[in-house]
Amino acid sequence: MKFSHKLKKLAQPLTYRRTRRRLQRWLHPIRPGPLLAQIDQARLKDIQARYASSGHYAKYLDVAPQLKLNIQRVQDLKLHRSPPQQVLDLGAGAGFFLFVLKQFGHTCLALDTDEFPLFAEFTRLFGVDRKIWTIRAFERLPDLGKKFDWITAFSTAFQGRHMHSWQWGAKEWRFFLNDLDRHLKTGGRVVLVLNPAYSGEYYAPEILQLFLERGARVERETVIFPAKR
Numbered sequence: 001m002k003f004s005h006k007l008k009k010l011a012q013p014l015t016y017r018r019t020r021r022r023l024q025r026w027l028h029p030i031r032p033g034p035l036l037a038q039i040d041q042a043r044l045k046d047i048q049a050r051y052a053s054s055g056h057y058a059k060y061l062d063v064a065p066q067l068k069l070n071i072q073r074v075q076d077l078k079l080h081r082s083p084p085q086q087v088l089d090l091g092a093g094a095g096f097f098l099f100v101l102k103q104f105g106h107t108c109l110a111l112d113t114d115e116f117p118l119f120a121e122f123t124r125l126f127g128v129d130r131k132i133w134t135i136r137a138f139e140r141l142p143d144l145g146k147k148f149d150w151i152t153a154f155s156t157a158f159q160g161r162h163m164h165s166w167q168w169g170a171k172e173w174r175f176f177l178n179d180l181d182r183h184l185k186t187g188g189r190v191v192l193v194l195n196p197a198y199s200g201e202y203y204a205p206e207i208l209q210l211f212l213e214r215g216a217r218v219e220r221e222t223v224i225f226p227a228k229r
Helices: 003-011 014-027 032-037 041-050 055-061 063-076 096-102 117-126 170-181 205-213
Strands: 086-090 107-112 129-132 148-154 184-193 217-219 222-224
Touching: 014 063, 032 063, 041 117, 055 063, 055 117, 063 096, 086 096, 096 107, 096 117, 170 184, 170 205, 205 217
Parallel strands: 086 107, 086 148, 107 129, 148 184
Antiparallel strands: 184 222, 217 222
16 A cells, blocks of 8 residues: 555544544543642743743743643543553653643653753743653663553654654664553553654654554554553
8 A cells, every 4th residue: 555545544534533532622621720820920930031032942931822732632642531640751841741640640750851951940840750861763761660551752853853864764663662662551551743754744654554563543643552461
């Protein structure tokens, strides 16, 4: 099957799934007001003032849309309606996703590089535990002292960006997914939301094939793997 045909086939049920998720968000809302009330506003204003001219990163200073985006992520995974879970977020950035999860009793760990201090400031503000680590091809993640119910990664960059002369291929992805598996509890899930690193696509044909062979549900940039047995 040609790659374009395979992508078209994957897209067919996408509209139905997205409509269903919007309905579920409406039926089981998360109000942003109580979440905002948990943030120390004086510390937030200080961070916003000091990083106002931080270019690309300044978008994280506008808390309301960041909360909205990550509230939707939590809703789509139904983690606001689940018992307490152990969640590892790769490339957690400012930590908004984990901040929302914490309000529902989940135990969270951010794994990220330490390239820009704004992210460290936000994770401290949110009270999110953070471990500094750079994900590299064919290198295992560190021993994190426990296993997780969920491993998530949103807008990933560790596999390369579209402007890089390199991107991960299927071998790198296979090693990485096998390594994630050892950090999962039985029944644990991996959820990836990818950047379009491959000439404007979210994955190359051989990478998509790998995801499908592993039983993943692929919805454009979102890849959800089945529960670990």
